[in-house]
Amino acid sequence: MSRFILFQRDDCHLCDLALEVLAQARLPEFDSVFIDDDATLEARYGIRVPVLRDAQRGLELDWPFDADAVRALAGA
Template sequence: MPDLILYQRDYCHLCDLALAVLAEARAPDFESVWVEDSDELEQRYGIRVPVLRDARDGRELDWPFDAAAVRTFLARLS
């Protein structure tokens, strides 16, 4: 299982932009989790998506983020 999780929703243009930013930053594999599949996640992330989360330490990177912010976030993974 990847250490990174991207919380997102279907048909979310910001989520599509976040995916492009993650690709630009050359982020490692991550798990996509759709918040509308869970009441708990919907309550926690509903208006915050997209959110990139480090599953190991719980750090989160809220949108808006750019490739530089993602690289900085990822540098703390190593």
């Protein structure tokens, strides 16, 4: 699993925008995790998605975030 995880939903306009921000920030490899079919993830992230998580440090960015915030999270 990658250091960074983007928690998102299927058919989520905000999630699509978050993916664009991650591309702008040139975030290294990340995993996408869809919360729709997971009750635990749904309970944790349901109204917060998209959420970018640094799994190594346990830090999270809730939407809305921009490229500068992503780079700061990544330590770039």
